[in-house]
Amino acid sequence: MIYINVSKKLSGVVENMELNVKIELKKGEFLAVTGESGSGKTTLLRIIAGLEKAKGRIKVGNEIWQDDKKFLPPQKREIGYVFQDFALFPNMNVLQNLLYVKKDIDFAMYLLKLSGIENLKDRFPNTLSGGQKQRVALCRALMRKPKILLLDEPFSALDEKRREDLQEKLYLFHKKFDLTTIMVTHSSNEIYKLADNMLELKYGKQIKYGDAKKLLINSKTSEKFSIKGKIIDIIKVDIINIAVISVGNNIVECVISQNEAKNLKIGESVLLSTKAFHPNIKVINENTSC
Amino acid sequence: MIYINVSKKLSGVVENMELNVKIELKKGEFLAVTGESGSGKTTLLRIIAGLEKAKGRIKVGNEIWQDDKKFLPPQKREIGYVFQDFALFPNMNVLQNLLYVKKDIDFAMYLLKLSGIENLKDRFPNTLSGGQKQRVALCRALMRKPKILLLDEPFSALDEKRREDLQEKLYLFHKKFDLTTIMVTHSSNEIYKLADNMLELKYGKQIKYGDAKKLLINSKTSEKFSIKGKIIDIIKVDIINIAVISVGNNIVECVISQNEAKNLKIGESVLLSTKAFHPNIKVINENTSC
Amino acid sequence: ASANLTYVMPEIIKAFNEKYPNIKVNFITSSSGKLTAQILREAPYDIFLSANLKYPEFLYSKGIGVFPPAIYAKGKICLFSIKHKNLSLKNLKTYSSIAISKPKTTPYGKAALESFKKAGIYPQIKDKLIYAETVAAVLSYIKNGADVGIISKSLIYSKNIKNLGKFYYKDINTSFYHPINQGVLLLSKKNEAKKFYNFLLSQKAKKILKKYGYDIKNK
Amino acid sequence: MIDFTPFILSLKLAVIVTIILLIIGIPYAWYLSSTKSKIKPFLETITALPIVLPPSVLGFYLLVFLSPDSFIGGIFYKLFNIKLVFSFPGLVVASSIYSFPFMIQPIQSGFESLNKNIIEASFLSGKGKLTTLFKVILPNIKPALLTAIVITFAHTIGEFGVVLMVGGSIPGKTEVASVAIYDYVENLDYHSAHIYSAILLIISFLVLFIVYFINHRQRRKYDIY
């Protein structure tokens, strides 16, 4: 069990903001942290890692990492950390960055391969693209098979395909090595797929905390199939009106009535649902899709 | 009109990668550039900005920015640029970062307000969170009302709400000042909402180029309502089977038959559609939704 | 002027000014080698007083100077210590460190070395020698660790030597070393310079020089 | 009575030399830091060499090269009617040559560790090279710049081998404080030497302390710690 109960004054967008977090993680748990920009997510991770001092207590298993008297330095906390800005060592090439953490070349190569960057192993960080750096940072954090893995938006610079791919691999990794993982992310999709619990911060306060799936699923029991979307366009083709609705990364066209066309406005959030009891589900081939 | 026809050798994940781009933009056009990590998106923007040399020609209006003989330095190209890693001036506070570009304090405050960071105006970049830095970088790029606006994943570090908000504001800005905008993004949602045209790169080659909406809409005419999603879970509740499907940032629960439950696998991409001719569209109140 | 003259010069200038109140004399000390190099590049000096004849002669051989170098005094050397009383050349071998100024570049050091050789003690004390940049530095050495040293006699008369506290000294017989001829070279044809030059070679100046421990016999 | 002329001369010399070297040093260090040319290590070595020679020896050679009979000194003499030996301008030239590496090297190392993308950001803000230099580059290599200025300044104050040789310690013209103190020590006038040293140290202490103190406050403001 990991107990975290910390508070720290922040200078935020509002006056006198204070970060106040009290959470408990089971060993092997996957916690997602979300919340708007500047709400204190990175600061929370840094406090857990021991990079920033804060009031309060952190206890991991039977070991106290910090309380009034004690403060375990970062290098003594068995943590893997992916920084929001990567923080790769500029003087080492990609492979050396990984080996610095642990001299296990097979495992390093395995991780690089997993992330699709094994060809970059001899390159120095300055020559990598944003997404490539981010993947190196992720691999480096995994090298230790750390007790606690802290990830600060680890996929933000990646394209969707690579992101989904790495999400899955991260999940398997998390399971296989029984890690306790805390990940900052802005994507509820990611949270649902990966997290057991989620924590949402706002101005440093925890406004939601609990089972990720329960907090996320916003379907109503009466409607078996209902999705939140946003109208991004209303097009008139001949005599029919088509609403173009964005649902996540999908763009859906939907025929609507003249009346509806009048009432609906571009930019409005809408709930898409269907009266049919049984939506079709059809497996698609990745390659044919856009 | 802006003609860009450039090529440059890159050291990528594959051997001897070469960036080859030939595009044409109309004044006021919004072009989205997408493609997997390391495919050359940032490099393309840097070439257009004059930060990197490349073979080929760039012509903006009647002015040649670069060809065999000429090379206009970056400071002479009227460009606004949001760097993937922000590149804020550490020695200036937020407001000074903006005023450095142009001494127009009203406009600077207007932009900061628009981005929700007017309270941070006196802070120095080192004290900002990732998303806050990104917003400052965006504001700074807009200060000049540049001829060409180059955005390298300008919203990647932002939460969804803020992101949608800024997407809209960027769009209005783009229209109002008749900017020509090139934006790198990984979100097709963003592309649909903002872009006129899109360009997809793969290993430096342009594999898709054309009207954004046409390239994106993947609905078939026969099915008025069909969405691509991914099965992230299959749950048994009592005797019914529920497939949990992620569609963008939506998590949808869908009752499926025993048979379907057997054939569908977690992780599979699926196409959700309905036999009903008329899906319901209901306006939702932002505040009540998750 | 060469450094060893620092103490006597003010008095000579004072006496000179009694006679010629309107001529202001600026006097600059530095090592003879430096001054020689500078005078070669037309340094704005009028008179060059050196601790030996070598430097003025070198300059004169390069065509600098109004008259051939003249000897205005001869320097003397003495043993000096603040720790040990019974100073003599013979006793030197019983001390562990002996400071002298550099034989290569300073006439007093050269004379010191000559007297060691003449006294036949050089082999025994060779490894105990510490070389100072100037005679003034010899005093610093003696103050900070060296047992004994050899300095110019004129230093004993300088008012600043009292800063060292109690000290002992013993002349070295002038027969032990070649005379240390102090040469002067008139550099400019200015009238004032000539007057000072003549004054320096006058009896009055010699009296003062003698008071400061210089040997002024047989010009 | 304490004669303050040597101190004023020293300060004047140090300030002028520091300013001249800043003006020459910044573009030169920039060139060194940004060139990929093969001759770079060669230039770097040449730049460091003046320090290797003992100051008086360097002073000797400078005396030879700057005297009106010589090529360089001759040019100055004929064109501007400036004698570069035994004069204050000569001290400035000689000190500048000797202190050159102390200014170049820290600035160059500052440039080399500067994050290049803020320079690009400045260009893209439509600013030319000069604005970028003064508003973006220099403020962001402040620690290095400070080191360069302090070392050059302090070193010029303290140097006397070169100065003595080329300048000839003419009171009121080339007799700087370091030379004056040296003379007192040579004359066994330890009392005056102590006083002059103390004054020199106090003045230098004040100058440097003010510089460091302002820097300290600014760094706090930027929250660079």
Place this chain on the structure above:
Amino acid sequence: MIDFTPFILSLKLAVIVTIILLIIGIPYAWYLSSTKSKIKPFLETITALPIVLPPSVLGFYLLVFLSPDSFIGGIFYKLFNIKLVFSFPGLVVASSIYSFPFMIQPIQSGFESLNKNIIEASFLSGKGKLTTLFKVILPNIKPALLTAIVITFAHTIGEFGVVLMVGGSIPGKTEVASVAIYDYVENLDYHSAHIYSAILLIISFLVLFIVYFINHRQRRKYDIY
């Protein structure tokens, strides 16, 4: 015949002083760069002060403080039976004191412009302070480190005021090359002075060139340009 002993002594002195100052300088510069304490500007100023005094005068004071009768010199003499004046160890101590600021200041400025998050990343890789220092911090402030080493090295080779005063230029023991060359100039033996200067310059050139050349190649490798 050319006597190479002074050159060997000079090189030995410069190498030893550089190493000692590296060892002392790195932790001290680190402290200075990371402290937020109010006394920081005070310490920085004190650090720079030794350069302000003319070398011979500093040498004079050092002679006073290091002599066996004095407090510090006495401690060394009694505890280790080392005489700090007129001996090679004395030269080392004196040169180290004089060259101290040349080592500290560039390193400190390097530390100050280092991106702190790679240090954090190293700690989070489970590495202690020492490993972090040698594998992450120092390699990433290489330009500054190089500046510090080169300036200290070159300056120790060229310095002779302090060395002469404290060492007493005993041939084979404390007569370093700079002193030897100085003597030739003093003695009007310009021919020998030229030869010795040339040798000193050539040796120094080679040492520095090798250092810069290796650095140049490495920077190319990391693609830091």
